Amino acid sequence: MSMTYYIDVYGCQMNVHDSEIISGILESEGFSSTEKPESADVILLVSCAVREHAETRVLGRASQLGGQWRDRKSGKPLIVLCGCVAQEHGNSLFARLKDLDLVVGPDCYRDLPALIRNSERESAVDFRESDYTGIEPVRKEFPRAYVTIMRGCNNFCSYCIVPYVRGRERSRNSDSILSEIAALSRSGYGEITLLGQNVNSYHDGDTSFSELLRKAASAAGNSWIKFVTSHPKDLGNETVSVMASEKNICEYLHLPFQSGSDTVLRRMNRGYSVQEYLDRIALLRDAMPDIVLSTDVITGFPGESEADFQKTVDLLESVRFDNAFLFKYSERTGTAACSLENPVPEAERLSRLNHLQELQRKITVEESGKLMGKTLSILITGPAKQPGQQASRTEGNRMVILEGTDFSPGSFVDVRITRADGWTHFGEPVENSAIR
Ligand code: SF4
Known part of the structure; x- marks a missing residue:
């Protein structure tokens, strides 16, 4: 008899795409998916361990789902914890969650059936x-698709659990990546994002990341190529010049800087200085003056003084990122940062975070406002939340809402920006805009 499964995902794009891989594995073995956890034979939770809060949430959900089965007539579903929390805690989770049946780490999904x-x-x-x-993979989004190009990480940033739960870096064979990209483009996917914890250190024989990127641009035809996540120490000149020269590689880069203080960067084991980071930004902007930049920042890392924090504020103000993902430091047991001295009190981490959030909101609004009246190419992604509206993305990953249009998802349309509300914009199609 065919079994049904329900899958819930937490965390980064890597997990989102892993859940598509899990679906591919299960469905090739006769399982079918359901949107309703209460009617599933198997419930899978793909967990994230990057922050303590994410871990607590998924364990809470597992325990709640585990308790619910007692009200069901059809018997207990199998509850499976996948992803990074599974890898981190392994067998010990059975003692903490009495209804949990299976614990499966990110490298073992082939064993699931x-x-x-x-x-x-x-x-x-x-x-x-x-x-x-x-x-x-069973893709759950259209027309945006993810393609994993590498797994794991060798960097051991002192706050990060990834190398412990995702293992050492290994790159996927470039031919299989390129044929996946070509197939997605033929199927009408308008945006293909290459995924890896540190894409810039991709290496398959003689094929470096910049070489892969050039080949990916050609395999993708008219589809856009994006990639995430880049590491400032590994982002090479060659990659920047491929980005600038290949028309369908989006002029968008997420480049985490984490702290504006060299002392803190050293304690984080990030492997670059503030000046080296700024040199990368200058190189990118020289090659692509309109590039859209986003970043990640951590506030309240152990030992971060008020003066260190001010340097982070200065960096955010001077680079003026279009968008930033800001977090307060969260201890992850087993990482090197846990044993560092001078922890910053929780309240101070939060107050520094609030300060940065306010600053970045202002910058995002100002930078988005500069787009008013400009014409941008967008990719229609589907209906927006409000009836009668469609959602889309620019190559810089900004969301643009259109009113009263009826384009097919996957269409590229030129629009004039009429209003901006932070990262969300509103636009209207330009007359006779070429729709590809
Ligand atoms: S580069 Fe650093 S922050 Fe990113 S996954 Fe690797 S260890 Fe974690």
């Missing part, structure tokens, strides 16, 4: 070389 059918309480959390080549 067998583990589910076996229905023993067990964990699979080995590190393997698998990059899931050959698995056909």
Whole structure:
């Protein structure tokens, strides 16, 4: 008898795409998906361990779902915890969550069908070389698609749990990446994002990241190519020049700087100085004056003084990122930062975060306002939240809302920006705009 599964995802794009891979693995073995957890035979939670809050949320959800089955007539569903929290805690999770059945780490998803059918309480959390080549992901979004190009990370930034839960860096074979990109483009996907924890250090034999990017641009035809996440220490000149020269590589870059203080960057083990970071930004803007830039920042890292924090404020003010993802430092057990001296009190981390949020909101509004009246190419992604509106993205990842239009998802349209509300914009199609 065919089993139904329900899947819930937490965390980054890597997890979102891993959930598409999990669906591909399960559906190729006869499982079918359901949107209703209450009617599923198997409930899978793909967890994120990057911040403590994310971990607490997923464990709370697992325990709530576990409790709900007692009200069901159809018996208990199998509850499976996947992703980074599964990898981090392994078997010990069974003692904490009595309704949990399986714990499966990011490298072991190929085992899911067998583990589910076996229905023993067990964990699979080995590190393997698998990059899931050959698995056909069940894509849940159109016309935007993710393609994993590498897994794991070798950097060991002192606050980050990723190298411990995703293992060492390994790059996927470039031919299989390029054929996946070409197939997505033929199927009408307008935006393809190359994914990896540190894409710039991608390496498959002689194929470096910049080489892969050039080939990806050609394999993608008219589709846009984006990539995430870049590391400032590994972003090479060659990558910047490929971005500038290939028309369908989006002039958009997410480049986390984390702190504006060299002392803090050293304690974070980031491997670059503030000046080196600023040199990268200058290079990018020289090559692509309209490039859209976003970043990540952590406030209240252990030992961050008021003067260090002020340097972060200065950097945010001087670069004027179009968007920024701001976080207060969260301890992750097992990382090097946990043993650093001089922790910043929680209230101070939060107050510094609030300060940056206010500053960035102002910058985002000012930078978005500069687009008023300009014409931009957008990719229609589907209906917006409000009836009668359509949502779309620019190559710089800004959301643009259109009123009363009826374009097919996947169409490229030229629009004039009529209003900006932070990262969300409103626009109207330019007459006779070429729709590709
Ligand atoms: S580069 Fe640093 S922050 Fe990013 S995944 Fe690797 S260790 Fe974590």
